[in-house]
Amino acid sequence: MEEEKEFMRKAIALAQKGMSENEGGPFGAVVVKNGKIVGIGNNRVTSTNDPTAHAEVVAIRDACKNLNTFQLSDCQIYTSCEPCPMCLGAIYWARPEKVYFGSSKIDAAQIGFDDQFIYEEINIDFDNRKIKMIHLLRDEAQKVFEGWETKTDKTEY
């Protein structure tokens, strides 16, 4: 596990650097392919006014740009903290082979980052969520989906 530890240390160092330079929260991540770092990221929510700029999202976007692909097959993601639901979703869409994480979501909650709250909301009915979700115009929306099904020149993902 020595190689894996070195990559995790890089993710932790990115977390430290981003925090020290006031780019955002104390989180860092790296994407590795064939033993080499192909993407890096740290939290930049507050410095770039982007609530989606979590370390993992930034690192995934960086790796995909560098590799010229929208799929991180055969890649490993090292993140200094267990991914929040947004980042976990991003990871599943990027489809890396494996994820290594340092601190846990419980650790994150203890310093004020309440990923756990979002994990809980996901499993609650629309009506009972803190952010209300309302179903509207499904029939009209479905027409676009029907168009996708019959589209002949689509790129699937």
Next chain:
Amino acid sequence: MEEEKEFMRKAIALAQKGMSENEGGPFGAVVVKNGKIVGIGNNRVTSTNDPTAHAEVVAIRDACKNLNTFQLSDCQIYTSCEPCPMCLGAIYWARPEKVYFGSSKIDAAQIGFDDQFIYEEINIDFDNRKIKMIHLLRDEAQKVFEGWETKTDKTEY
């Protein structure tokens, strides 16, 4: 609900346009504040090599940029389809007031976008997930969190 329907129709139109122009999957979204559209988005995963470029994420990033903030307080998000876990997470971090959605995640699964699979994985133990997640160097990662707790010039979010 007439005003709400018009905003949803705009989200659906963005889904149609993005699909027709081969920017990505058939999904669109708008962010509204005080009765005005402040951000728009459509899926751009395949055209920009960015697996995180779902309609809601693109619209949230656009709205935050336009409003110069990392929080969408008092905003409503209209999305042509129920958010996937990544987008739902992004929505919770952006903290809008309300979300309107057209098609459902079940509708999405039926045209090949398997959000449901990710919803299920979120609730499974690390060891049994399709993408393995491994805890590593928690002690070293925690040092950064300790630094965050004592940091005096941090911007919280």
